[in-house]
Amino acid sequence: MNFTHNGLSGEIHIPGDKSISHRSIMFGSIAKGKTVVKNFLAGEDCLSTIACFRKLGVKIEHEDQTVIIHGEGIDALKEPEEVLDVGNSGTTIRLIMGILSGRPFHSVLIGDSSIGKRPMTRVVGPLKEMGAKIEGRQSGEFTPLSVTGGELESITYTLPVASAQVKSAIILAGLQAKGTTKIIEPEKTRDHTERMIHAFSGNVSNDNGTISVEGGQSFTATNLIVPGDISSAAFFLAAGAIVPNSKIVLKNVGLNPTRTGIIDVLKEMGAKMTIEPYESNGHEEPTGDIFIETSELKGVTIDGDKIPRLIDEIPIIALLSTQATGKTIIKDAQELKVKETNRIDTVVNELKKLGANIEATDDGMIIEGQTSLSGGTVESYGDHRIGMMLSIASLISDGDIELYQPDAIAVSYPSFFDHIDHLLVK
Numbered sequence: 200m201n202f203t204h205n206g207l208s209g210e211i212h213i214p215g216d217k218s219i220s221h222r223s224i225m226f227g228s229i230a231k232g233k234t235v236v237k238n239f240l241a242g243e244d245c246l247s248t249i250a251c252f253r254k255l256g257v258k259i260e261h262e263d264q265t266v267i268i269h270g271e272g273i274d275a276l277k278e279p280e281e282v283l284d285v286g287n288s289g290t291t292i293r294l295i296m297g298i299l300s301g302r303p304f305h306s307v308l309i310g311d312s313s314i315g316k317r318p319m320t321r322v323v324g325p326l327k328e329m330g331a332k333i334e335g336r337q338s339g340e341f342t343p344l345s346v347t348g349g350e351l352e353s354i355t356y357t358l359p360v361a362s363a364q365v366k367s368a369i370i371l372a373g374l375q376a377k378g379t380t381k382i383i384e385p386e387k388t389r390d391h392t393e394r395m396i397h398a399f400s401g402n403v404s405n406d407n408g409t410i411s412v413e414g415g416q417s418f419t420a421t422n423l424i425v426p427g428d429i430s431s432a433a434f435f436l437a438a439g440a441i442v443p444n445s446k447i448v449l450k451n452v453g454l455n456p457t458r459t460g461i462i463d464v465l466k467e468m469g470a471k472m473t474i475e476p477y478e479s480n481g482h483e484e485p486t487g488d489i490f491i492e493t494s495e496l497k498g499v500t501i502d503g504d505k506i507p508r509l510i511d512e513i514p515i516i517a518l519l520s521t522q523a524t525g526k527t528i529i530k531d532a533q534e535l536k537v538k539e540t541n542r543i544d545t546v547v548n549e550l551k552k553l554g555a556n557i558e559a560t561d562d563g564m565i566i567e568g569q570t571s572l573s574g575g576t577v578e579s580y581g582d583h584r585i586g587m588m589l590s591i592a593s594l595i596s597d598g599d600i601e602l603y604q605p606d607a608i609a610v611s612y613p614s615f616f617d618h619i620d621h622l623l624v625k
């Protein structure tokens with residue numbers, strides 16, 4: 200990659216949120232009636248979710264950023280004749296298991312080689328406790344997995360890891376169980392599932408970190424507009440702050456407080472940034488525009504309950520930190536080891552190749568800035584967020600960066616390179 204440029208300028212519309220796009224398909228499929236979803240993220244992960252629900256018998260029309268789901272209620276889901284392939288998507292496999300656990304039929308779930316290494320017991324354990332029959336490699340830890348659902352009992356479950364995927368899987372099973380399921384969240388994680396239950400006229404409550412959901416609810420179709428994905432915006436927030444001579448506007452960014460850790464970090468680092476929220480109403484996801492320009496940054500410490508609010512942004516925060524003066528310490532982020540790649544290893548290895556002063560720790564990394572980055576040959580290892588972070592690095596590196604496996608970026612941001620091209624001042 201060799202982007203010759205004189206800074207970044209102009210505005211881009213951030214594509215739809217991946218977490219919310221997945222959930223819009225799932226709830227549209229189990230609701231009754233026609234759900235129209237606008238600004239849907241047509242990235243590979245969300246396309247895998249559509250393909251799975253079509254195999255479960257749901258009629259779904261899809262064109263560009265619009266999806267129409269003809270839901271007939273959860274009881275209308277049918278035993279799939281084929282294997283359900285989730286591709287690269289952890290969110291798809293973990294959430295769909297919550298739905299399948301309460302369905303009286305058999306399904307088989309597979310994914311790509313990355314999914315085959317990601318832990319599933321965190322979801323399989325509580326779902327089996329509720330009554331689902333789930334089997335897989337190494338006692339259900341890894342795909343391929345088979346799920347035979349049926350009648351479920353409610354449980355009270357304390358999450359051992361702060362994971363919105365685990366919470367959401369148990370909520371989706373709890374919606375089909377006898378009685379009230381309670382989930383105790385040690386740290387707050389993204390609440391898109393809870394907001395979507397309200398949007399589809401259902402009920403769920405959160406009392407000081409205890410989420411309660413009543414079984415036997417039915418949902419009514421609705422129309423949704425998916426906000427832009429702050430996890431995608433993060434790459435351009437970083438670019439705007441570290442590429443010299445830059446001033447850019449990111450339109451339509453989701454500003455759900457369970458996701459805005461990256462904004463807090465940028466502010467603490469000293470970024471010149473302003474946020475203009477749109478008017479919101481009720482349970483809809485808050486959204487707004489973000490203005491950012493080239494900034495002098497300083498290192499920060501990121502730990503504890505800040506981590507779930509920016510877990511997917513840590514690769515790009517590592518790059519930001521190489522351009523900040525002083526030390527950035529990221530800790531309590533062991534979860535990075537079980538994402539599409541071990542993101543502690545992939546971030547540290549690839550940034551080191553470009554001359555960054557960065558060291559891995561057991562639960563995060565330590566970065567010492569400010570360092571100028573060189574060119575070199577680097578790899579995404581099939582991880583979209585690593586690919587995008589390294590592409591942004593090429594905007595500030597002294598030499599060319601050659602990136603292997605850039606295709607992975609289409610998992611969450613198919614228009615990523617078009618957006619870079621649009622913002623570059625040539």
Ligand SMILES: O=C(O)C1=C[C@@H](OP(=O)(O)O)[C@@H](O)[C@H](O)C1
Pocket residue numbers: 217218219290361362363364365367389510511534
């Ligand atoms: O619920 C979701 O949509 C997601 C939750 C997070 O995973 P965990 O639940 O494993 O923390 C996040 O990393 C993932 O990209 C999307």
Ligand SMILES: C=C(OP(=O)(O)O)C(=O)O
Pocket residue numbers: 217244287288289290291511538539584611
């Ligand atoms: C971890 C991610 O997604 P998933 O778990 O859905 O594969 C991600 O998008 O960074």
